[in-house]
Structure formats: C-alpha cells, structure tokens
Amino acid sequence: MKHTESELTQVLADRAPGDFGAPDFAAITRRGRRYRRRRGMAAALTVAAAVTATIVTVTSLAMPAQNPPPAATGHDGSPAVAPSVRLPETFELIGEKLPPMPLIRSERFDTTGPIRTISYTPKSAHTGYVVVCEDPQAWVILRTKEHHGIYSGSAFRCGRGDPRHAPGVGPHGPQTMEVAVLPADAPIREPGEIRQSPDGDGTGRPRTFTPECPRNSLKKCGGKYSASMLLRKGVLERVRDEIGERPGRWAIGIYDSAATARSGS
Amino acid sequence: MDDAFTEYAAQHHRRLCQMAYLLCRDRGAAEDLVQTALARAWLAWRRIEGDPDPYVYRIIVNTQASWWRRRWRGEIPTGALPDLADQRDVATDVSDQDVIWTAIGTLSSRQRAVVVLHYYEGLTLGQVAEIVGCSPGAVKSHLSRALGRLRVDPGIRSEQMEGFQR
Numbered sequence: 001m002k003h004t005e006s007e008l009t010q011v012l013a014d015r016a017p018g019d020f021g022a023p024d025f026a027a028i029t030r031r032g033r034r035y036r037r038r039r040g041m042a043a044a045l046t047v048a049a050a051v052t053a054t055i056v057t058v059t060s061l062a063m064p065a066q067n068p069p070p071a072a073t074g075h076d077g078s079p080a081v082a083p084s085v086r087l088p089e090t091f092e093l094i095g096e097k098l099p100p101m102p103l104i105r106s107e108r109f110d111t112t113g114p115i116r117t118i119s120y121t122p123k124s125a126h127t128g129y130v131v132v133c134e135d136p137q138a139w140v141i142l143r144t145k146e147h148h149g150i151y152s153g154s155a156f157r158c159g160r161g162d163p164r165h166a167p168g169v170g171p172h173g174p175q176t177m178e179v180a181v182l183p184a185d186a187p188i189r190e191p192g193e194i195r196q197s198p199d200g201d202g203t204g205r206p207r208t209f210t211p212e213c214p215r216n217s218l219k220k221c222g223g224k225y226s227a228s229m230l231l232r233k234g235v236l237e238r239v240r241d242e243i244g245e246r247p248g249r250w251a252i253g254i255y256d257s258a259a260t261a262r263s264g265s
Numbered sequence: 266m267d268d269a270f271t272e273y274a275a276q277h278h279r280r281l282c283q284m285a286y287l288l289c290r291d292r293g294a295a296e297d298l299v300q301t302a303l304a305r306a307w308l309a310w311r312r313i314e315g316d317p318d319p320y321v322y323r324i325i326v327n328t329q330a331s332w333w334r335r336r337w338r339g340e341i342p343t344g345a346l347p348d349l350a351d352q353r354d355v356a357t358d359v360s361d362q363d364v365i366w367t368a369i370g371t372l373s374s375r376q377r378a379v380v381v382l383h384y385y386e387g388l389t390l391g392q393v394a395e396i397v398g399c400s401p402g403a404v405k406s407h408l409s410r411a412l413g414r415l416r417v418d419p420g421i422r423s424e425q426m427e428g429f430q431r
Contacts, residue, residue, distance in 0.1 A: 004412065004415065004416065005384065005412070007361070007365060008365065008369075008380065008384050008415070009384045009385070010362075011362050011365045011369070012287055012369075012380075012381060012384055012385040013385065014362060015287065015362070015366055016283035016284075016286055016287055017283065017286060017292065018279070018283070020279050020282035020283070020292075020295075020296065022275070022278065023274045023275060023278040023299075023300075023303065024300070025271065025274070028274065028300055028303045028304050028307060029304070031301065031304035032307040032308050034304075035304060035305060035308060036308055
C-alpha cells in the first residue's frame with residue numbers, strides 16, 4: 001500500500017466516532033412498518049391503474065359497433081384510423097401565400113347526430129379546419145355562437161367541394177365551435193341556384209330550386225330545412241332529435257400556421 | 266422481531282454507524298441512515314440469503330446518495346470558525362489528519378463511498394462493486410479519480426511540501 005493510502009485508512013479509522021448508542025429496535029420496526037404501508041399503497045395504486053387500463057381496453061373492444069363512444073383525441077396518421085376518415089397532415093389556405101399549416105388538434109367520433117363542441121386555442125391569425133367523414137355525402141353543420149344567441153356558420157356535404165375553411169381568427173384566446181355531422185338522408189335542402197321563377201308567379205321574387213327538384217316541391221324532395229334555417233336557434237337541435245344518433249365515423253382537424261413557424265425554426 | 270435480525274443489528278450497529286458517519290460526516294444523519302437501512306433490511310430479512318452486510322451497506326450507500334442529492338449542503342452553522350490559527354508547530358500530526366479529512370469531504374458521494382468501503386471496511390473492489398451497483402472496473406476508476414483528487418488537493422500538497430522542508 002502506498003503512503004497516501006495507508007494515511008487514508010488511518011484517518012478514516014481515527015475519525016469514525018466510537019460512541020454510538022445501542023440500536024433502537026422499536027424505532028426500527030416502526031419505520032419498517034411505515035415503509036411497508038407506503039409500499040403497499042404504491043402497489044395498490046399500480047394494480048388499480050393496471051386494472052383500470054385493462055377494463056378500458058376490454059370495454060372498448062367489447063363495445064357494440066352501433067353505439068361506440070367518441071374516440072379519443074389524437075394526432076392523425078395512426079394505423080388504427082380508417083383511410084376514409086384520415087385527416088390530411090397539413091392544410092393549405094387557398095389564396096394565401098402561406099406554407100401548409102400543420103395539424104395541431106384533431107377529434108374523432110364514431111356516430112352522427114350529436115352536436116359536438118370543439119375547443120381550441122389559436123396561436124396565430126391563420127387557422128383552418130378540415131372535416132372528413134366515412135360517408136362523403138354526410139352533412140356537416142358548423143356553427144359558432146355570436147352575440148345574443150345568434151349563430152353564424154355553414155352547412156355542406158362532407159365530400160362535396162372543398163370542405164376546408166379558414167375562420168381567420170387571430171390569437172384571441174380559446175375558440176369554440178359546434179359541429180354536427182348528420183346522415184346523408186337528413187332532411188336538409190341542397191343549396192340550389194337562385195333563379196327567377198321561369199314561368200313567373202306574379203310576385204317576381206326569386207325562387208330557389210335545383211334541377212333535380214322542381215320548384216314548389218323543394219320541401220318534399222330536398223328536405224324541409226335549408227342551410228340558413230339550421231343556423232336559427234333550436235333548429236339544429238330539432239333536426240338532431242328527429243334523426244337520432246346513428247353510426248358513422250368522422251373527424252375534424254384544426255390547423256395552425258404558428259406550428260409551421262415552430263417546426264420550421 | 267426476528268431473533269437473527271436482532272442479533273445482527275445489535276452486533277453491527279456501531280460499525281454501521283461509523284461507516285455511515287464517514288459517508289455523511291454528521292452523527293445524527295449517520296444514525297438516521299443506519300436506522301433507515303435496518304428498517305428496510307428488517308422488511309426483507311427473510312429474503313436475504315447469506316451475509317446481510319452487502320445488502321445493508323448497499324441501502325446505506327444508496328440512501329446517503331439520495332439524501333446527498335436532496336439535502337441542502339450550503340451553510341452549516343458551526344461554533345468553530347474556519348479561520349483558525351496555524352497550529353502545525355504544536356500538533357503537526359493532527360493537522361495532517363485534518364487536511365486529509367477535509368480533502369475527503371470534497372469528494373463526490375460515489376467516490377467517498379468507494380473510498381470508505383475499500384479503505385475503512387477493507388472490502389475488495391469486487392465487493393465494493395456489488396454494493397455500489399457498478400462494475401469492478403468502474404469502482405477502480407472511481408477510486409483512482411478519488412486518489413488523484415486527494416493528491417492534487419491544495420491542503421495536502423502544501424502539507425507534503427512542508428514535510429519535505431522539515
């Protein structure tokens with residue numbers, strides 16, 4: 001052993017005090033029991049968490065297909081998502097010189113009928129949303145509550161045209177909108193052309209009709225609710241009650257240009 | 266309480282406290298450390314096979330390391346001022362020990378554990394490795410760094426220089 005090491009051994013031996021008392025067995029067992037209780041509680045919590053996770057998994061697997069619960073919020077692109085309701089990963093604002101906006105939030109649902117409330121907090125002045133449905137003919141009614149209970153919004157066929165919209169809200173705190181997806185056969189009138197009545201009815205007022213549906217029969221063959229009617233207070237709720245809840249998967253994605261800036265930096 | 270455990274605790278308590286004191290350098294904390302280690306060992310007593318020493322040492326070392334990470338190690342109230350007059354002329358040997366003891370205090374928790382287990386408890390590097398939970402090579406490395414640090418400690422160096430001059 002080297003000189004320094006022997007000195008080290010000597011210092012340690014000299015410095016260790018020799019007058020420690022006898023062990024307090026009562027205190028040792030008390031402390032031991034406390035550790036055991038803590039360990040038991042931790043184990044119980046772990047088991048409870050595992051059981052809860054198992055129950056959730058089993059329940060979701062055993063749930064009948066016609067009445068599944070709304071799927072959990074998640075990012076798009078997971079293998080479990082059916083291709084028909086797969087949200088695009090980015091959203092490009094038409095007419096805007098902005099890079100494609102990444103998806104910041106998405107929600108998925110397995111039934112049509114209920115009115116869903118979607119909340120999100122925009123991080124920039126440029127946000128957008130996309131609604132995709134299993135049935136591309138399903139109706140999407142999107143509304144936002146304005147002052148005095150008045151709604152603004154729109155109704156469109158899920159797969160028709162470009163269902164992407166840019167609400168143009170800035171970073172003004174949390175935003176909430178209500179979205180209802182209704183089955184394709186919901187009594188909603190197709191937005192038709194506005195034309196002057198071809199044969200004239202004496203009033204000279206424009207009349208709405210579609211080529212498939214002759215005038216004055218719109219309510220019968222095109223549905224009794226127009227898009228503008230659906231934005232009136234209580235109308236959408238009435239339609240929902242008439243139709244009820246039906247199976248039909250759909251998803252909504254929120255896109256934000258601030259995420260582009262972050263991911264690009 | 267198990268008779269074997271009672272016997273072990275009664276026989277080894279003093280030695281365990283001394284070892285714990287060399288790790289944490291505080292009497293109260295050392296007794297607390299040993300009580301914690303014995304309480305945990307008591308819970309696992311029936312599962313311990315063979316010599317319980319490595320198991321108890323491991324608890325002490327790990328608990329001390331976690332306390333060392335958690336506890337405040339800044340100002341320590343003391344009755345003795347650190348600026349003491351140089352007493353080397355009257356008690357050179359004691360001063361040498363002070364310097365080494367102070368230098369050991371500057372080692373990291375892991376290095377100090379390796380030094381105490383190897384030089385105080387007289388354990389082999391393999392036994393130290395088993396207690397500390399790393400390979401014998403890592404223990405050798407810790408030990409080598411600890412000794413290197415002690416060698417370059419300013420207090421020890423000045424002591425050595427004075428020794429040469431004397």
